[in-house]
Amino acid sequence: xxxxxxxxxxxxxxxxLVVLDHIDLSVKKGEVxxxxxxxxxxxxxxxxxxxxxxxxxxxxxxxxxxxxxxxGGKLNTVRERVGMVFQSYxxxxxxxxxxxxxxAPVKVxxxxxxxxxxxxxxxxxxxxxxxxxxxxxxxxSGGQKQRVAIVRALMMHPEVLLLDEITAALDPEMVRExxxxxxxxxxxxxxxxxxxHELSFARAxxxxxxxxxxxxxxxEGAPEDFFNHPQTERLKKFLDSFTY
Amino acid sequence: MGFDVxxxxxxxxxxxxxxxxxxxxxxxxxxxxIVLGVALGSLMSLKKPVITVISRIYLxxxxxxxxxxxxxxxxxxxxxxxxxxxxAETASVIVFSLWGTAEMSDLxxxxxxxxxxxxxxxxxxxxxxxxQTYFYIIIPQIIRRMLPLSINLITRMIKTTSLVMxxxxxxxxxxxxxxxxxxxxxxxxxxxxxxxxxxFMYFIVCYVISxxxxxxxxxWKS
Numbered sequence: 271x272x273x274x275x276x277x278x279x280x281x282x283x284x285x286x287l288v289v290l291d292h293i294d295l296s297v298k299k300g301e302v303x304x305x306x307x308x309x310x311x312x313x314x315x316x317x318x319x320x321x322x323x324x325x326x327x328x329x330x331x332x333x334x335x336x337x338x339x340x341x342g343g344k345l346n347t348v349r350e351r352v353g354m355v356f357q358s359y360x361x362x363x364x365x366x367x368x369x370x371x372x373x374a375p376v377k378v379x380x381x382x383x384x385x386x387x388x389x390x391x392x393x394x395x396x397x398x399x400x401x402x403x404x405x406x407x408x409x410x411s412g413g414q415k416q417r418v419a420i421v422r423a424l425m426m427h428p429e430v431l432l433l434d435e436i437t438a439a440l441d442p443e444m445v446r447e448x449x450x451x452x453x454x455x456x457x458x459x460x461x462x463x464x465x466x467h468e469l470s471f472a473r474a475x476x477x478x479x480x481x482x483x484x485x486x487x488x489x490e491g492a493p494e495d496f497f498n499h500p501q502t503e504r505l506k507k508f509l510d511s512f513t514y
Numbered sequence: 515m516g517f518d519v520x521x522x523x524x525x526x527x528x529x530x531x532x533x534x535x536x537x538x539x540x541x542x543x544x545x546x547x548i549v550l551g552v553a554l555g556s557l558m559s560l561k562k563p564v565i566t567v568i569s570r571i572y573l574x575x576x577x578x579x580x581x582x583x584x585x586x587x588x589x590x591x592x593x594x595x596x597x598x599x600x601x602a603e604t605a606s607v608i609v610f611s612l613w614g615t616a617e618m619s620d621l622x623x624x625x626x627x628x629x630x631x632x633x634x635x636x637x638x639x640x641x642x643x644x645x646q647t648y649f650y651i652i653i654p655q656i657i658r659r660m661l662p663l664s665i666n667l668i669t670r671m672i673k674t675t676s677l678v679m680x681x682x683x684x685x686x687x688x689x690x691x692x693x694x695x696x697x698x699x700x701x702x703x704x705x706x707x708x709x710x711x712x713x714f715m716y717f718i719v720c721y722v723i724s725x726x727x728x729x730x731x732x733x734w735k736s
Contacts, residue, residue: 276633323639346642347638357632359630360632362651364734378641378642426641
């Protein structure tokens with residue numbers, strides 16, 4: 271399959287502290303890549319570098335052959351092609367669910383309000399939140415907010431979707447409903463880069479697993495090998511830390 | 515009860531004119547405070563050391579000084595020391611604006627700092643420009659957070675205008691005193707009627723304003 275995202279030599283540092291050290295990664299269209307690692311290993315920073323929320327010191331990120339980081343002047347036109355969902359506080363609290371969803375398509379893509387609403391309602395229906403279209407974010411549960419955040423990102427028809435620990439701030443009983451949405455997106459062939467601590471979810475959804483440690487990709491592979499036959503000591507130790 | 519004095523001559527009209535003086539000073543000052551406060555608050559949220567130190571000193575100075583001392587300092591002090599001859603009303607507007615700007619800037623700084631970073635980032639990720647992000651996402655949230663508090667500041671300003679009679683401005687309370695003095699012989703009870711009326715005037719104005727703020731707070735609760 272064709273390559274959609276190519277990252278080469280990506281280096282990110284804060285002063286003398288190197289957070290990401292010459293990372294190379296190529297993602298094919300429709301591929302689901304799950305990144306895991308200890309907290310502070312740089313995996314979230316890596317996602318943020320992909321849509322240029324962070325400046326990088328070296329290397330580059332190519333989306334469909336076009337350089338998106340280091341970004342030129344048209345940062346926003348690049349960003350609308352890469353969707354991102356964060357841990358929490360994604361939704362705009364002063365807007366209803368529907369207004370949250372149609373804002374970017376109407377203001378950025380210049381889609382008509384009617385058309386955007388039609389699409390938004392269809393997406394809300396799909397994630398079971400049609401009845402919440404006129405609710406404000408503070409009236410929703412954490413799981414419902416994250417589902418809205420995901421479909422809001424989909425409204426821009428992103429070529430790549432970045433999910434940064436989207437269930438980390440949720441109560442355990444709400445994790446499932448959010449992950450189910452992600453699994454269904456994976457099934458329909460969305461290209462996704464996912465940072466998560468939910469290893470069983472990672473195993474279910476990933477085409478490829480990546481373990482980042484000390485700012486480098488230490489090990490990568492198909493989920494089966496990755497979880498059952500880790501090659502490096504560091505990955506073994508990391509996976510062990512999840513079992514009692 | 516002394517309310518009869520109100521109907522003598524143009525006493526009621528005089529009181530209302532006095533009330534207008536008080537309102538005029540506080541509304542002009544509030545307007546200046548909002549503009550300057552938003553500007554200073556935005557500067558403060560940049561967290562540049564020089565700006566932080568200067569604004570900190572300014573804020574503390576205004577908080578520590580009683581408003582009356584500030585009024586005397588600006589009105590009487592500047593006349594002699596700097597040779598500036600300003601009207602008492604100008605002096606009051608300056609003092610109230612200095613006070614209001616200090617309070618507003620702190621409110622703006624707090625509101626800006628209280629907006630999670632992810633609000634900016636998720637807006638950027640959706641492809642909105644920096645301008646669009648501020649216009650559609652950040653500023654509306656700041657206004658919602660600040661409006662109730664700034665309305666509260668306006669009511670406090672209105673109440674504090676009673677001090678300006680100390681530098682010779684004839685506002686509602688001073689008018690009241692003049693009426694009482696003038697009718698000391700004919701209506702010895704005037705003090706109660708007049709002060710009660712002044713009380714209700716302040717009450718009605720401030721009550722209407724704080725109701726408005728309560729209403730907005732409810733409407734924007736999030």
